[in-house]
Amino acid sequence: MTGSAADGPEWQQHIRTMQGRKELAKRFKDTKDPFRIVIVRDMWLTGFDAPCMHTMYVDSRCRATG
Numbered sequence: 001m002t003g004s005a006a007d008g009p010e011w012q013q014h015i016r017t018m019q020g021r022k023e024l025a026k027r028f029k030d031t032k033d034p035f036r037i038v039i040v041r042d043m044w045l046t047g048f049d050a051p052c053m054h055t056m057y058v059d060s061r062c063r064a065t066g
Contacts, residue, residue, distance in 0.1 A: 003015035016024065027035045029050040 002021075003011055007015065024035070024038075027033045028038060
């Protein structure tokens with residue numbers, strides 16, 4: 001996860017450094033690694049190819065209201 005100092009302490013443990021994100025990308029591209037699901041908001045949306053990748057796009061403007 002990417003984040004900022006404004007994120008609360010409950011989120012800080014999940015924020016990755018650039019090196020950490022590179023390591024996750026390397027693992028995700030390895031078809032033998034059990035790391036299989038990534039939820040993406042900004043990074044990896046374009047220009048990230050992996051042999052095992054499938055994509056599902058969710059448009060946040062389509063949320064149910066009421």
